[in-house]
Amino acid sequence: MTSGLREARPTQRVVRPAGLRPAWLAGGLLAVLVALIAGLAFGSVQLPPAGVALELLNLIPGIRLHSGLSDREVAILLELRLPRVVLGLLVGGMLALAGAAYQGVFRNPLADPHLLGVAAGAGLGVTVVIAFRSTGGDATTELPIGVPMAAFAGALIAVALTWLLGAAGGRDRSPATLILAGVAVSSFLAAAQTYVLQRHVDTLREVYSWLLGRLSTAGWHDVLLVLPYAAVTGAIVLSQRRELDVLTVGDEEATGLGLHPQRSRCLLIIAASLGTAAAVSVSGLIGFVGIIVPHTMRLLAGPSYRSILPLSVLFGGAFLALADLLARTAGGQAEIPIGVVTAFFGAPFFVVVLRTSRTAAP
Amino acid sequence: MTDISERPDRSRAPAIVVAGLRVRLEKALIVDGVDLDVRAGEWVTIIGPNGAGKSTALRAIGGLLPFEGGVELNGVPVDKLHRRERAKTIATVAQSPIVPPAMRVFDYVLLGRTPYVPPLGRESAADLAMVDEVLGELDLGRFADRRLDTLSGGERQRVFLARALAQGVRILLLDEPTSALDIGHQQEVLELVDRLRAERELTVLATMHDLTSAGEYADRIVLFAGGRVVAAGPPREVLTEDNLAKHYRVRVRVIEGDHGPLVVPVRG
Secondary structure (H helix, E strand, O other): OOHHHHHOOOOOOOOOOOOOOHHHHHHHHHHHHHHHHHHHHOOOOOOOHHHHHHHHHHOOOOOOOOOOOOHHHHHHHHHHHHHHHHHHHHHHHHHHHHHHHHHHHOOOOOOOOOOOOHHHHHHHHHHHHHHHOOOOOOOOOOOOOOHHHHHHHHHHHHHHHHHHHHHOOOOOOOHHHHHHHHHHHHHHHHHHHHHHHHHOHHHHHHHHHHHOOOOOOOOHHHHHHHHHHHHHHHHHHHHOHHHHHHHOOOHHHHHHOOOOHHHHHHHHHHHHHHHHHHHHHHHOOOOOHHHHHHHHHHHHHOOOHHHHHHHHHHHHHHHHHHHHHHHHHOOOOOOOOHHHHHHHHHHHHHHHHHHHHHHOOO | OOOHHHOOOOOOOEEEEEEEEEEEEOOEEEEEEEEEEEEOOOEEEEEOOOOOOHHHHHHHHOOOOOOEEEEEEOOEEHHHOOHHHHHHHEEEEOOOOOOOOOOEHHHHHHHHHHHHOOOOOOOOHHHHHHHHHHHHHOOOHHHOOOEHHHOOHHHHHHHHHHHHHHOOOOEEEEEOOOOOOOHHHHHHHHHHHHHHHHHHOOEEEEEOOOHHHHHHHOOEEEEEEOOEEEEEEOHHHHOOHHHHHHHHOOOEEEEEOOOOEEEEEOOO
């Protein structure tokens, strides 16, 4: 053995602290790149992936490469597909990040924007805005600016209701109590939503096409609408990644370690709800991303939120962009709602990941 | 093992001073006017029947529960300390700490450095070195890369201690540190605490059920009953057949041992 060589490098740590490993970061970025190129190249009109990549490089100021795409193809690429793929990356990243944050905050592996009722609350908020806006005149497909705020208000009310209802179970409540509370809140809010819809039947079609989950009418307008929310959510949640690791030992011990658990929890819940609301307001109800992606990251890259959170953003975005690609290509002429795709692939995939993780401890 | 003649000088400064401590849990008064002091370097163990308020008092002293009355750590009221400062002063090892799933021993002990990590910052090389040192001192180096949830009870208890030591504190609160262990590991953990106390000049306040161990390791024993202190002093003065009969409703024989009284329950 060359033990002398090892002693020559005393700074080499035997055990590195948990955190985002460069290999995983590179993998996440690669996944985003693959999803981006695939999402742009494939569809009703096939574009050569190499040409797509060159056109993307052309977006960087000062670069002018010949991609071999016609003007019409470039227009399809930049005006139709790029905003849609970017929106998929943003929405997927935010839903996965919000899911990871909820799981950490509630110390509950089942927490997810949908199971907690947050998405239903945001959905009710959007429904109310769509139903009550001036019905006559020009009904554009663009979402009013107020939609994300209404969704945010609905999301916060929902998560507060779920938390209070779950807390009514007493101090020793099980993870299931919170989820049951979330199911109850979701049902209640869905009923309220149905009531609003019944009173405004004229908006039924518009609301339902949105509810099923869609990235289809997306243009740059929707991207710009969610971008500020995504930035705020991302910054706040990622800034709390170490706190989330400390919270895994419980509130009392976290307090003993100098943390303010309630303050961190409030901040994270608000940020995650904001992200969920923004995602829901532009894309409708897309399930499974918030629970599958963070879990997969946890099982593959370890339990530290310092790796789970950033990887959830990257892989969540890539997952949703690819799911959208499938949604618009697999069904022939008619698009499949993207929520159907995520559930269809998400559920079995999750089972596989769960089973393999039993045998291979990290 | 500390000999009686080597017990700390009683004139040393008090590390913990508790005066008129009252703690309510969900409106029930659990601790009802406790006075207690622990001098620097001393080991004091609180004993008492179930429900006497031992753990609750310990949690309040550690600043983990709201309370009425006064608790001073090194002369500073605990509620005046910023929570990060408090975490650098006093560490509590809970009776059965939550074991985060899949977390490695190294990362768990590193959580002890939380009060030293600036907000939005990350652990420094000094923090990592401190964890290495503590793991080495507690003979846990070979477990550093292992998952905490795969360790045995005795190994886990050492890891919990390691996290508390990583906080760099001089005052250690131990809530039932041996209740989950077999007698071999009980002795191992208590010897370890005693060794660390000497090496690091720690002040130890513990709660315990095993009266013989309590008497063998502590400089002084405080007997709780009904949320109050009913007896306090050197083990020989507190661990008497009369005291235990009265407050535990138990018949015991107290036998003189090498390091303190041996308490043996006997059938009535």
